[in-house]
Amino acid sequence: MTDQSTVHSVTYDLLRTLKLTTVFGNPGSTEQTFLQDFPEDFSYVLALQEASVIAMADAFAQVTGRPALVNVHSSAGMGNAVGNLVAASHANTPLIVTSGQQHRELVIGEPYLGNREATTLPKPWVKWSYEPARAEDVPEAFMRAYAEALQPPAGPVYLSIPMDDWNRPLSGFDRVRTVSHRVAPDPQRLRGFADRISASRRPALVFGPEVDRSGGWDAAIALAEKLSARVYGAPLPDRAAFPEDHRLFGGPLGMSVKTISDRLAGHDLVVVIGAEVFRYYPYVPGDYLPDGTALLQITGDPAAAAAARVGDSLLGDPGLAIELLLDLVAEGSTRTAPEPMARPRELPQTPNSPLTPPEVYAALSRVRPADAVIVNESTSTMAQQLEWLPTTRTGSFFATASGGIGWGTPAAVGVALGDRDRGVVRPVVGLIGDGSFQYSVQAIWTAAQHDLPIVYVVMRNHEYSILKSFAVLEQTPGVPGLDLPGLDIASVARGFGCRAVEVKSGEDLEREFTAALSAGTTTVIVVPTQPQKAML
Template sequence: MRPVDALLHIMRDEKVDTVFGNPGTSELPFTDALATASDIDFVLGVHEGPVVAMADGYARATGRPAFVSLHIAAGLANGLIGLLNASRSRTPLVVTAGQQHRGHLVSDPLLSGDLVGIARPAVKHAFDVQHAHDLPVLLRRAFALARRPPAGPVFLSIPMDLLDEDTDIPVPTRSTVAPLGAATELDAAAALLAGADRPAIVAGDGVGRDGAMAELVAVAEASGATVYHQPMHDRVDFPMTHPLYAGMLAPTNEAIRTALAGHDLVFIVGTHAFMAHHYTPGPAIPDGTTVIQLDSDPAELGRNFPVALGLHGGLAVTLGELGRRLAGRVPAAAGRLAAGARASAGRRAEIDAVARAGYGSAPLDPLAAVHAVTAGLPEDAVVVEEAITSGVQLRRLLALDRPGSLVHTVGGGLGWGLGAAIGHQLGQPDRPVVAVLGDGCTMFGLQGLWTAARHRVPATFVVMNNGEYRTLKDTLDGRQSRSTRSGHYVGLDLAAPGLDFTKAAEFFGVESVRVRDTDQLADAVAKAAVATGPTLIDVPITGHGGERRKP
C-alpha cells in the first residue's frame, strides 16, 4: 500500500469522516488523495485558528479524535492557540502538517522549519516522520496517544514527497485497549465520605469527558455532599438544577478556599489542579480539610495539595462502585438533600429577580442580557461559551442537566468559541448550538464565519458587544482603588469606532440582527431551534461601570 493510501486507510479505520484544514503546497499530495475519497469530507477554513477550534468542537461532539491538516511552519504557528486550548481541555486531536520536499530541506526553503519544535510545547506528543514505512506505525500511535488519559492533541510532520513515494508499505491493524477499571481502596474512600459531617464534591471536567455524571450524582445523593463545579468548567459535569449543586468555584485559590472552608472533607473528581486563574496567596484547600482525589491520570493525584487518599481508575466505573458502597450508609444524606434544595431555590430566585429587574432597551445590562439568552435557549441546546465577563454571569443562570450541553475551553486562548460552535454543530447536527461570545473573542476567530456560511452550518453566534476588554479593566480596578488611578486604560477599548458585527456577518454571507431590547434577544435566540443556516446576533451591552453607549 502506498504511503498516501495507508494514511487514508488508517483514517477510515480510526472512524475519521471529516478533515478540518487550510491547505498549502506541502499538503497537496494529501488533499489530492482526498479528492477521490468520497467518504471523507474536507472542511475548509480560511485561517488555521478557527480550523483547530472547529476540530476541537467536532471531537467533543462525536467523542472521537478529530483530524486536522495545517500548512507547514506558518500554518502550524497560526494553529498553536487552538492546540494549546485542546491540550488544556484534553481534547483528542490528530494534527498533521506537510513539510517541504526532503530533497531541498538542507537549503532551508521558504516556509520550512522545525515543525516538531514549533508544535512540541502545545501538544501531547510530536512526531517527525522521515521514512514511509514509519508513517502507519506513527499514525496509529498518534491516534492511541490522543485518546489515552490525559487525552490531547498529537502532531505529525510529514514531508510532502514522502506521501508521493511509489512504494508498498505494511499497515498495522488497529489495537484494542481495555478501558481503565475501578480504583482500589474504595472501602476506605466510602468510610471517609460516610464519616464526614460536611462533605463536598468538586466535579471536574473528567466527569463529563468520561460520561460519569450519573455515577457522580449517585455518590452525591448517597453522601448528601454539596457539589461544586471546578473553576471555569468546560462541560456539564453535574446537573445544574440538582438540589445539591452549589455552582462553580471562582478561579482563585482564595475564593476556592473560602467556598470550601465550611466542609471537613472534599472529594475532588477528574479536575486538573482546580484551574486557578489570577494569583492569590495561600493554598486552595483549607487547613485541616480531608481530601480524597479520583482521576484517570495518576499524575494528578496529590499534584498540588496533599490527599488523604488518591484513587487512580476509570471515573465512571469507580464512582459506580463507590456509590454502591455508600448507598444507605449515611443517615444524614436525606436532610442534606432537602437543605440543599432550599438553598438552591433561594439562590436561583434571587439572581432571577435581579436579572429581570435589568430588562430594557439596548445597550443592555449584561446580567439581563445573558438572562434573556437563557430564556430563549431552545430545548436541548448546546451552549458554547467564550464570553469572559458575561460568561461568568451566564453560568449563574444556566440550568443545563444533560451531558454535553455546555462547551468551553479552560485553555484561555481567545477566538476558540466561534470555530468550536461550528465544529460542534457539524459533529452533532441534531442539537441546536448557541455560542455566547465576547466581542474581543469574536474578533480573534471572525474568519470562522466564512466556513459557517460556506457549509450552511445552522449555529447561532450571540456576540456580547461592550466595546472593550472589560475583564482587564475589572482586574485593574481590583488591584487598586479608582481614587489612586488616572481613570484611563491603555489598549483596552474597542468602542471607537464602534464594532457593528452585523457588518462583518454581511461580509461573510451570514444572516444577522442587532437587538434593540431583551425581549428581541430572547426571541432571536429561540429561532436557533429551526435555523437552516448560521445566524449572528449582535448584543450591545453596557460597558465598564455600567456606562450606556449608543446602540
C-alpha cells in the same frame, strides 16, 4: 497517479479503518501531496485560519467521542494553530495534527517553507511529536499517533510529513491495532477513599470536566444524592459535569486560593473528581484548604494528580470511579441535606438601555430550547450565564480550557458538525463577547458554507470587560488597549455569508432568537450591552 500502491493510498486506507474520514484544515503547498485526489468518501472542512481549524476539530472530537484529524501548513500554519492547541491539550482532546514538511532532498539546506525543528514547534502542547525517518513509516506513524491521542490522558499529537513521502511506492500496511482508552482505579485505594467519604460528617463534591467527558453525568448525580452532599462546580470549567439546577448544586467554587478556601469552610472532606486541584486565577493569597478540611482527588490525568497543591490523589477513569464508589460508600441519610442554592434572579422593573448581561440572559432563558448546547466565550458574564441559563444535560456546555480567547466561535462550528456527524439535531448557541468574536471571526464563514443552524449571540460592550475587572483587582490603572470602538459586527457577519441582526431590547432578542432557531442557516445576533464587572 497510477494504480500502484503508494504511501498515500495505503495511509488513506488506514484512515478509513480508523474512521478518520473528516479532515479539518487549511491547505498549503506542502500539504497538497497529502490532499491530492481527495477521496469522495472523505470530508474536508475548510477553515480560513489555522486557529479556527484546531478549535473546530477540538469541539468535533469532544462531541463525537473519537479522535479528529487536522491538517495545517508547515511551520507557519502550525504557529497560527498553537494558541488553540493549548486549549485542546488542557481539555484532553484526542487530535491528530499533521503538517507538511519540505521535500526530503531540500530539508538539509533550510529551504523556503521548510519546517525547521518541526517536532519542537508544537511542544509542550502535544503528547507525541514525530517526523517519520522514512516514507515507508508514514502509515505506522499514523497508527501510533491514533493510539497516543486516544490513550489516557487523551490529547493532541503531531506529525510532520515530508511532501515527497506520499507518492513513494508502498505495498501495504497490515498492523492495524486497537487500544483501550479507559483505566480503572486501584481497587484497594478506592476502597480507602470510600471509607473516608462514608465517615465524613459534611462532605463536599467537586465534579470537573473529566466527569462529563467520561460519561459520568448520571453516576455523579446518583453519588451526590446517595451522600446527601453539596456539589460545587470546578473552577474555570470547560465542561459542565452536574445539573446546575439540581437542589444539591451550590454554584461555582470560585477561582482564587482565598475564594475557594472560604467557599469550602465548614466541610470536613472535599472530594474532587475529574478536575485539577485547582485551576487558580487570579492570585489572591489564602489557605489552600480551611483548617480541619481534608481533600481527595480522583483524576485520569497523572499530571493533574502530581500538580495538586493539597490532598491525596487516585488515578483512574472518573466515570468508572464514580460508578464503583456508588457501591462502596455508605448512605448519607443521617446527614442534614444542604439547603438549595438561592437564585435571586433580580431584574429591574424598567429595562435598561443598553441591556445588562443579566437582562440578555433572562431573555434567552425564556426562549432557549431545553436541548440547546451552549458554547460560551463571554468571559466577563459567565456567572450570569450560569444563573440564568444553567446546564441541565450532559454534553451541553463547552468553553475553552486554556483561558485564551478565540476558541468559542469556531468551537460552535465543531459542535454543530459533530452533532451532524452522529445524527443528533439540537440548537447550538454561541455566547460570545465582542472582543472574543474578533479573534476567530472567520470561522463563521465555515458555519455559513455548511448551513449550520448556529445562533451566535454577541454582546457588544465596546471593551475587554474581563481585563478591566482584572485591572481593578490587580491595582493596575492606566492599562492601554482595553476599549473596542468602531466594530460593525453585523456587517462583518453578513460579509461572511451569515444572517445578521442587531437588537436593542429583550423583546427583540427573544423574537430574533426564535426566528434564528428555524432559519436553517447561521445567525449572528448583536446585542449592545452595558459592561459587566466580572466576578473573580
